[in-house]
Every structure is written in structure tokens, then in C-alpha cells.
Amino acid sequence: MKNYCFGIDVGGTTVKLGLFSTAGELLDKWEITTRTENFGENILSDICEAMEAKLAEKEISLDDIEGVGIGLPGPITNDGTVLQCVNLGWGTFNVEEKLSEMFRGIKVKAGNDANVAALGEAWQGGGKDYDDIVMITLGTGVGGGVIINGKILTGYNGGAGEIGHMHVDDNETDSCNCGRKGCLEQFTSATGVVRLAKRLMNNTDKETKMREFGENITAKDVFDLAKEGDAGANEVVETMGTYLGTAMSHIAVVVNPQAFIIGGGVSKAGQFLIDAIKDKYRETCFAACGDAAVHLATLGNDAGMYGAAAMICK
Amino acid sequence: MKNYCFGIDVGGTTVKLGLFSTAGELLDKWEITTRTENFGENILSDICEAMEAKLAEKEISLDDIEGVGIGLPGPITNDGTVLQCVNLGWGTFNVEEKLSEMFRGIKVKAGNDANVAALGEAWQGGGKDYDDIVMITLGTGVGGGVIINGKILTGYNGGAGEIGHMHVDDNETDSCNCGRKGCLEQFTSATGVVRLAKRLMNNTDKETKMREFGENITAKDVFDLAKEGDAGANEVVETMGTYLGTAMSHIAVVVNPQAFIIGGGVSKAGQFLIDAIKDKYRETCFAACGDAAVHLATLGNDAGMYGAAAMICK
Structure with missing residues (x-):
């Protein structure tokens, strides 16, 4: 194993780049803008330029780089083919081959961003003591990643870990972004928690301090009020x-993991959130599968870079 | 690879033994009684004796045997440790090491019977065109097995694929065998279908020919009547x-398989059953994961032997 690798997390707005030791230490990190114009044709060349500049700055030879891991916001097959990254403007092509050609033949591994973040947490974050984890990212939406024996479970067409779209309610009338009704994301994302809060305020006359926030209430407000003992906010948290x-x-x-790792903006609610979900999980789960640990993610927005690096050097 | 292997499926009543070519052909099969008395202390020696006799009968040398695969009715860890096989009277021990010692040092691989049957279907049965399948066995209970890249997904403590105990109904008042309420098995096993049929007969005054069978109605009766167009029976099938x-x-x-394989006694209802479940699956599933094929299992009671052999020679 060589001494260094790059871990890159490509988002619709910024690309996060990390220079790692192959032992797992994040040595340097920086960001560049994601240029999505013209079907995102500059994204990979911008990344190559940024990496070349970093090698020059640090006086590191390419011979000392084990490879480049890259997380992307869309489904990726096992052979490195991006099926569609709508947020980047990309169509279907093999991103591993393309980036390798552009960066002097270096080894490249690509993965879906949610899966890659899960691998990051499994490698150096909240799941580092475990081989088999499921990460659940509660952000604007709900993402997921399944790690088995320390490797990403991709699924047949890159859809493994898409648990934000698990159908959990037959009676929901609002539509999810995916077009279905009753997806997990509609109740447990930041947006989902706000939706539950508004529903409680609009459909009941319960007294709750949530009303003081009105239409601008955030998931953080709900959790803060719940921690203070507000009954309405606690009802929302319990439903979620x-x-x-x-x-x-x-x-x-289905996969019987050792641990669940909970990340994303909503997870800033901390142990209070973990307590709210853990009991219900243990209560409904078949006993043999109901003893997985439930931990908070620890790498925050760096998880994607860590996971991208892990695809190369773990 | 040597020419032959044994695939053995141990049940609470009989042990099914198969002699296979390592190319995947079942050359001979036979059964012995499972002697569960004295904590099942004779089971492994009975199996060794049966294999020795078969080698002698066929004039096959042990040097020509690649190994022995064995499926067992309980959770097995990745290293071959049986955690508890209550139906066999067994406690916790490493069955791979034990059987290998008893059978002249031969290679042994052990797995949970439901997982092993799934592997059998993936190898030579309804799933043989796919690498990633989930098998669902609808028998007296509901078992499952997850095959990823042609290998059994065991899970942290052998609980992967325990989908019969997925919690699918918050309002169920009857208890499942596992102690929880609202498990999938309570609605979709042979017993579960009968329970739904009796519930419809007892709680409604709907006209249905199911009433002619009364308390002795079976899942087969329900499916036969549904195929004939009986409205009550069709309501039961739709609920299931x-x-x-x-x-x-x-x-x-979660795992985004290429195909679901449906087996067990209830699956004898054939394509009618597949049609009844496939539409609801496609309708509720996130589009990217909703296009898995849904096939009937084809190996019947031999699936366990095939899967046991597959652990050795696939």
C-alpha cells in the first residue's frame, strides 16, 4: 500500500476533496465549486486540476498515491458506471474508467454518496468497531447505506440502502419526491419532522410552543422544544x-447488522433522538435481530470523503 | 475441484442426504431418521455412518469427495457455530469442526436451513439466472434467505433473512410463535392464510364456499376457491x-435483489400466488428497486440439499 489517497465527495453545489494517509488520517481537506453547466462536463477535469495542485503544493509524487475514491449523488453499479446523476447533469458512463484516464491511469473507485458516507462511518466514525452496519442519514431527505463485512452492499442496480423510500404508511395522502405516498423520508427527514409538526398544529388544537414558530418551524426547533418537555413537540418526536x-x-x-449509525442534520438532536427510536426498534424487532447497537454518526460532512478514501485503502 | 460432494439437510424429523457431482447434479438422495433423544447426540454420527455406507455402495473413495455441506434448523454464525438448534436438542458448538473431526478431516460448511435452501434455489433452481436473490419460503411458518453475489448473507448473529418476523401490522392482537404481535408469518404462512380465512368467516357474514370447509380449511382450499372466483377466498388472498x-x-x-424466489407449500398455488403479490410489491416499492423478477422455487424439498452442496462446490 502506498502512503496517500484522495477521498472525494461530489455534491450538487460543492465538491469536497480530502487528502488521506492510507492509514486513515485526513491530512488536508478543501472544496471547489461543482460546475454543473453543459451537462457537468467540467466536473471531473476540475477535480483532476485540484488534485494535481494539491500534489504540487504538498510535494507528493503521484507514485505515492494509492488511488482516488469518489462518491457521487446517484446510483452507481458495481463496475463503476454512473446510471444518472441528475444533480450533476450527467448521463450514463463509466466514471471509474473516465477519471482514471484523465488522471494518468490511477486506480479509481466510485460509489453512491449515501453508501460511501456509510462506509466512512464504518471505517473511522460511529461504526468503526463494527463490520456490519446500516447507516441512516436524516437530512433534507433520508439516505441509507448497508455495509457488510466492511464493504458497501450495492444491490443489483445500485438501489440497496434506499431506505428513505421504504413504504411505511398506507394512509398518507401527500406525495414523496419519488412520486409514491407513505415513504419513510416523509416522516423522518428534517422536512418530514416539520411536516408532522405542521400537521399537528393545523389539525388539532393542542397547546404547544411550536405555534410560536408558525410556518417557519424547523426540525431543530421541534427537538429543542421536545427536550424542554413540550407535549406537542414530544408527540411529533414520538411519531417520527x-x-x-x-x-x-x-x-x-433482512441484513441483521451489528449497529445502526444515525447521521445527517436531524441527528444533531443527539442522544435524545437515539432514545426516541431505539425503544421502538427493540420493541417491534424479532429478538435475534433486535440487539444491534444504535449510535450517532461522528464524521459529519466529512463522512463522504472518509468513505471515498476507504474504497481505496481499507 | 474433486468429483463429488454431499449436501445434507437436517430437519427435526428426518435428515435428507444427497450425493452430488461438483458440477451440480444430484446423483442420489435418501433419508434417515433424526434421532433427537439425548440432546441429539447421535445425529452427526448417524450422518457419518450414512455417508460411509453410500461411499462403499458407490465405490467412491473419500479422496474423491470435495466436502460436506450441511443445513441446520437454527442460527449458525459465519465460523460454523450452531447457537441453538432447539428442534435437534443441540446447544452451542462448532458443527463444522465437529463433523470434520468425525468424518476423517473432510471440509465441512454449515448454514441455516432457510438460508441454505435459498442458496440451493440460486444455484440450480428458480434463481439460477441471478447472483442476488431473496428467497421467501411460505410453509407452516415463513422463512427467508438473502443471497448476495451468489453467497449467503448470514448477518451479525445469523439473523439475516428472518423476514417471517418482519413487523407488518401494529393492530394484530394474536401472538406469533416468536412472542411478538403482527409478524409477516401471521398473515402469509399456510397457518396465516387459514387464520385470515377463519377471521373472515367468523367476523363477517360474507357468502363464501370457504364455510363448507369450516374449521378444517387449509391454505390450499383457500387458493383453490380463489382460483374458482370465490369472492371471500379472493379477499383472503388479496390481504395475504x-x-x-x-x-x-x-x-x-434494503438489499435491491435481482429476483425474489417464492417457495414452500403455499407456493404450490403457482402463478396465481405470484400475481397476487407481484402487483402490490411493484406498487409500493421505490421505482429503482421495484423491478426484481418474482419466480416460483423449483427444487421443492430438495432445495436444502442443493444449497448444502453449493456451500462446498459452488
Whole structure:
């Protein structure tokens, strides 16, 4: 194994780049803008330029680089083919081959960003003591990643770990972004928690301090109020926790992980959130699969870079 | 690879033994009684004796045997440790080491019977065109097995694929054998279908020919009547199909298989059953994971032997 590798997390707005030691230390990180114009034709060349500049700055030879891992916001097959990255403007091509050609033949591994973040947490974050984890990212949407024996489970067409779109409610009337109704994401993402809060405020006359925030209430406000003992906010958190805990019990009987790692903006609510979901998970889950640890993610926005590096040097 | 291997499926009543070519052909099969008395202390020696006798009968040398695969009715860890096989009277021990010692140092691989049957179907049965399948066995209970890249997904403590105990109904008042309420098995096993049929007969005054069977109605009766157009029986099948199809959509967003293989006694209802579950699966599933093929299992009671052999020679 050589001494260094790059771990790159490509988002729709910025590309996060990390220079890692292959032992797992993040040595330097920086960002560049994601130029999505003209079907994102500059994205890979911008990344190559940024890496070349970093090698020059640090006086590191390319011979000392083990490879480049890259996380992308869309489904990727096992052979490195991007099926469609709508946020980047990309169509279908083999991103591993393309980036390798552009960066002097270096080894490249590509993965879906949510899966790659899960691998990052499994390598150096909240899941580093475990081989088999499921990560659940509660952000604007809900993402997921399944890590088995320390490797990403991709699934047949890159859809493994798409647990934000698990169907959890037959009676939901609002549509999810995916077009279906009743997806986990509609109840447990930051947006979903706000939706539950507004629904409670609009459809009941319960007294709750959430009303002081009105239409601008955020998921953080809901959790802050719940921690202070506000009954309405606690009802929202309990509903959210019931959906998520039950979904975790579904996941557990399929892949039986050692640990669930909970990340994303909503996870800043901390142990209070973990407590809200853990009990429901244990309560609904088949006993043999119900004892997985439930931890917070620890790498924050760096998880994608860590996971990208892990695809190369873990 | 040597020319032959044994595939053995140990049940609570009989042990099914198969002699296979390592190319995947079942050359001979036979059964012996499972002697569970005295904590099942004779089971492994009975199996060794049966294999020795078969080698003598066929004039095959042990040097020509690649190994022995064995499926067992309980959770097995990746290293071959049986955690508890209550139906056999066994406690916790490493069955691979034990059987190898008893059978002249031969290579032994052990697995959970439901997982092993899934591997059998993936190797030579309904899933033989696919690398990633989930098998669902609808028998007295509901078992499952997840095959990824042609290998059994065991899970942290052998619980992967325990989908019969996925929690699918919050309002169920009857208890499952596992102690929880609302497990998939309670609605989709042979017993579960009968339970749904009796519930319809007892709680409604719907006209249905199911009433002619009364308390002795079987899952086969329900499916036969449904095929004839009986409205009550079709309502039962639809309810069953809704639970199973929705559970399949849960499974699909976790592991994204290429195909689901449906086996067990209830699957004798054939394509009629597949149609009843497939639509609901496609309807509730996230589009990217909703296009898995849904096929009937083809190996019947031999699936366990095939899968046991596959652990050795696939």
C-alpha cells in the first residue's frame, strides 16, 4: 500500500476533496465549486486540476498515491458506471474508467454518496468497531447505506440502502419526491419532522410552543422544544421515532447488522433522538435481530470523503 | 475441484442426504431418521455412518469427495457455530469442526436451513439466472434467505433473512410463535392464510364456499376457491398478497435483489400466488428497486440439499 489517497465527495453545489494517509488520517481537506453547466462536463477535469495542485503544493509524487475514491449523488453499479446523476447533469458512463484516464491511469473507485458516507462511518466514525452496519442519514431527505463485512452492499442496480423510500404508511395522502405516498423520508427527514409538526398544529388544537414558530418551524426547533418537555413537540418526536424504529426493525430482519449509525442534520438532536427510536426498534424487532447497537454518526460532512478514501485503502 | 460432494439437510424429523457431482447434479438422495433423544447426540454420527455406507455402495473413495455441506434448523454464525438448534436438542458448538473431526478431516460448511435452501434455489433452481436473490419460503411458518453475489448473507448473529418476523401490522392482537404481535408469518404462512380465512368467516357474514370447509380449511382450499372466483377466498388472498408484496418492497430497498424466489407449500398455488403479490410489491416499492423478477422455487424439498452442496462446490 502506498502512503496517500484522495477521498472525494461530489455534491450538487460543492465538491469536497480530502487528502488521506492510507492509514486513515485526513491530512488536508478543501472544496471547489461543482460546475454543473453543459451537462457537468467540467466536473471531473476540475477535480483532476485540484488534485494535481494539491500534489504540487504538498510535494507528493503521484507514485505515492494509492488511488482516488469518489462518491457521487446517484446510483452507481458495481463496475463503476454512473446510471444518472441528475444533480450533476450527467448521463450514463463509466466514471471509474473516465477519471482514471484523465488522471494518468490511477486506480479509481466510485460509489453512491449515501453508501460511501456509510462506509466512512464504518471505517473511522460511529461504526468503526463494527463490520456490519446500516447507516441512516436524516437530512433534507433520508439516505441509507448497508455495509457488510466492511464493504458497501450495492444491490443489483445500485438501489440497496434506499431506505428513505421504504413504504411505511398506507394512509398518507401527500406525495414523496419519488412520486409514491407513505415513504419513510416523509416522516423522518428534517422536512418530514416539520411536516408532522405542521400537521399537528393545523389539525388539532393542542397547546404547544411550536405555534410560536408558525410556518417557519424547523426540525431543530421541534427537538429543542421536545427536550424542554413540550407535549406537542414530544408527540411529533414520538411519531417520527415510531416510523424510524419500525423501519429499523424491518431492516434488521433482512441484513441483521451489528449497529445502526444515525447521521445527517436531524441527528444533531443527539442522544435524545437515539432514545426516541431505539425503544421502538427493540420493541417491534424479532429478538435475534433486535440487539444491534444504535449510535450517532461522528464524521459529519466529512463522512463522504472518509468513505471515498476507504474504497481505496481499507 | 474433486468429483463429488454431499449436501445434507437436517430437519427435526428426518435428515435428507444427497450425493452430488461438483458440477451440480444430484446423483442420489435418501433419508434417515433424526434421532433427537439425548440432546441429539447421535445425529452427526448417524450422518457419518450414512455417508460411509453410500461411499462403499458407490465405490467412491473419500479422496474423491470435495466436502460436506450441511443445513441446520437454527442460527449458525459465519465460523460454523450452531447457537441453538432447539428442534435437534443441540446447544452451542462448532458443527463444522465437529463433523470434520468425525468424518476423517473432510471440509465441512454449515448454514441455516432457510438460508441454505435459498442458496440451493440460486444455484440450480428458480434463481439460477441471478447472483442476488431473496428467497421467501411460505410453509407452516415463513422463512427467508438473502443471497448476495451468489453467497449467503448470514448477518451479525445469523439473523439475516428472518423476514417471517418482519413487523407488518401494529393492530394484530394474536401472538406469533416468536412472542411478538403482527409478524409477516401471521398473515402469509399456510397457518396465516387459514387464520385470515377463519377471521373472515367468523367476523363477517360474507357468502363464501370457504364455510363448507369450516374449521378444517387449509391454505390450499383457500387458493383453490380463489382460483374458482370465490369472492371471500379472493379477499383472503388479496390481504395475504398485500402483506407479502409490501414486505417485499421493504426488503427490496434494503438489499435491491435481482429476483425474489417464492417457495414452500403455499407456493404450490403457482402463478396465481405470484400475481397476487407481484402487483402490490411493484406498487409500493421505490421505482429503482421495484423491478426484481418474482419466480416460483423449483427444487421443492430438495432445495436444502442443493444449497448444502453449493456451500462446498459452488
